[in-house]
Amino acid sequence: AERGLRRAVDALDLRAKVASVVACMGFDWAAESLPAPERATLLMCKHYSSFRAGESWMQVRRELRNEGVKPIAADSHLLETKLEEVFNTARQVKCEQMELSEESKVEASEKEKAFFDTILQQRDQEIKQLLIKRSVMGPRATSQLRRTPGQQKTATADRAKTGIESEESSLTSSVAPLGNATQTQGATNLSLKLNLSSATASSS
Incomplete structure (x- = not known):
């Protein structure tokens, strides 16, 4: 049943519905307490409508070129303006995603450092316990342990x-x-x- 549900979901394009739901919830609220990789995905969701509009404008320009139709100056200017807006949005999203990628690397480095610090702290505690045990047992027992x-x-x-x-x-x-x-x-x-x-x- 779960596999069938996954196949059905994969067959459908739910990006527009997800973007609409997240827009109703609020992107800032949805981004709270999310790790950097998921916030990068949320950026794509936030600008999904702009990207879809840009894809439609690119398709219009492609069809005009394929049919050999030359639009008037006003239409050509409007077409290029819309595409430029989408490209600027895409560059902005890419820059923000790169910043989130660096943030993700920093978070991973901090987690790794915290992990090694925990191991070192555990080792120091074991050494202290061993020293206390040796001091209680006396020098003779210490020499036997050595x-x-x-x-x-x-x-x-x-x-x-x-x-x-x-x-x-x-x-x-x-x-x-x-x-x-x-x-x-x-x-x-x-x-x-x-x-x-x-x-x-x-x-x-």
Whole structure:
């Protein structure tokens, strides 16, 4: 249904009706709060009747030339005057549209600048939040955050190695007293055997 409506609208020339409606509304009122490209289009709508009249005068001159008819001086002067008025209007509209085009470029540049300013502001806020977070966590946490993933893995491996070495040293220190106790017990048994042997020899 929408496509059919679009085809029907495209088949009709509604420019005259649109120009009449906008003229009744007022061109100044219709141009309020409109962007530059739409105001440029509205200029064509505003002078649509003049352009249509100029097109009609050009068609009259073309037909007279094709038929070889030379108008009288008064008619020729009137024809050229009307065409000159239309050409002047067209030049004026073109100049105004060029000004609106420059205004449109300025608006686009301002929008682009505002967009980049928003991105920079967001980046600055993220940096400030990161600095606050680092100051709260302390210098040690800050140094850990500054480490690269490879450095963090190396530090973890070093801590694990240090833990294993400390466990081995504690295990060695616990085994050493047991060895000393065994040696002491062996020496005591040997001294007892020697004493018993000497006592037996004396009794005999």
